[in-house]
Amino acid sequence: MQSQDNLRIAILSAFAIGLHVVERLIPSPVPWLRFGFANIVILLSLILYGFRVAVMITLIRVLVGSLLVGTFLGPGFLLSFSGGLVSTTAMYACLRVFRAAISAFGLSLIGAFFHNLTQLGVAYALFIRRLDAVLYLAPAILFLGIITGSINGVATLAIIKRLRES
Amino acid sequence: MKFINLFRDTRPLDWLVLILVTTVSVASLFVARATSAKASDLVTVEVKGKIVYRLSLSKDTEVDVKGPLGITHVVIKDRRVRVTQSPCPEKICVRQGWISRGAIVCVPNRVVVTVGTEIADRSVDAITG
Numbered sequence: 688m689q690s691q692d693n694l695r696i697a698i699l700s701a702f703a704i705g706l707h708v709v710e711r712l713i714p715s716p717v718p719w720l721r722f723g724f725a726n727i728v729i730l731l732s733l734i735l736y737g738f739r740v741a742v743m744i745t746l747i748r749v750l751v752g753s754l755l756v757g758t759f760l761g762p763g764f765l766l767s768f769s770g771g772l773v774s775t776t777a778m779y780a781c782l783r784v785f786r787a788a789i790s791a792f793g794l795s796l797i798g799a800f801f802h803n804l805t806q807l808g809v810a811y812a813l814f815i816r817r818l819d820a821v822l823y824l825a826p827a828i829l830f831l832g833i834i835t836g837s838i839n840g841v842a843t844l845a846i847i848k849r850l851r852e853s
Numbered sequence: 854m855k856f857i858n859l860f861r862d863t864r865p866l867d868w869l870v871l872i873l874v875t876t877v878s879v880a881s882l883f884v885a886r887a888t889s890a891k892a893s894d895l896v897t898v899e900v901k902g903k904i905v906y907r908l909s910l911s912k913d914t915e916v917d918v919k920g921p922l923g924i925t926h927v928v929i930k931d932r933r934v935r936v937t938q939s940p941c942p943e944k945i946c947v948r949q950g951w952i953s954r955g956a957i958v959c960v961p962n963r964v965v966v967t968v969g970t971e972i973a974d975r976s977v978d979a980i981t982g
Contacts, residue, residue, distance in 0.1 A: 718948035762960045793867030800874045816902045820956035822885040829878035
């Protein structure tokens with residue numbers, strides 16, 4: 688079981704890191720837009736394999752992703768780290784509490800929302816210290832999170848459906 | 854792939870979540886509107902929470918500010934402000950383009966440019982709370 692989990696963590700982390708790096712090549716019209724495709728992988732592993740696997744993939748994605756992108760240990764890394772961890776935990780908590788009453792779509796929205804909220808909070812607490820400036824950025828970032836969260840949620844639903852069929 | 858079929862896989866709580874996060878986002882928009890100060894000509898450039906420049910929006914100028922990563926170049930032109938160069942990896946501040954109100958925030962280089970916030974000199978200390 689343990690070694691099987693480790694194999695899953697390795698393969699799924701590779702997927703998450705790949706998506707995380709490749710999504711940056713997509714040109715976006717808005718500066719704060721991050722698709723967060725890696726969350727599809729996190730969400731899948733959370734639903735299929737549980738919290739431990741999902742958290743491990745989150746941590747590996749944040750660590751290796753930042754090394755590849757070049758933000759390791761910078762402010763961007765701290766934002767990515769805290770956002771990823773809180774987002775995965777929030778999705779797990781909702782899955783645990785609501786179980787079958789919520790699908791990957793709602794969980795993805797929760798994940799995106801908490802990811803953004805955490806990043807805004809950490810940016811304020813550690814780096815910005817200007818509440819008006821952070822509040823000014825909040826609406827745009829939260830709205831973009833709803834859009835990307837919906838896209839990732841639908842994608843996850845589609846993948847789960849495919850997996851169940853096969 | 855029958856796209857519509859996926860909607861059958863969603864649950865009522867999904868839509869409740871969608872409504873909730875949308876409500877919070879809309880609320881944040883109103884809170885942001887309410888807290889942003891009345892329009893003024895004041896442009897402040899802060900590094901690490903300390904005001905390094907107090908400029909006028911009506912006077913075209915260019916300034917360099919030094920952050921932890923290097924020089925951020927701020928331009929004021931035609932009553933608008935933008936960051937043209939920054940040493941940060943993501944360049945979110947540069948890509949934000951021209952603004953005539955609100956703020957440009959560069960987290961990696963710890964630079965905050967605000968337009969229209971008429972507050973007392975904050976370089977003394979941070980206001981907590």
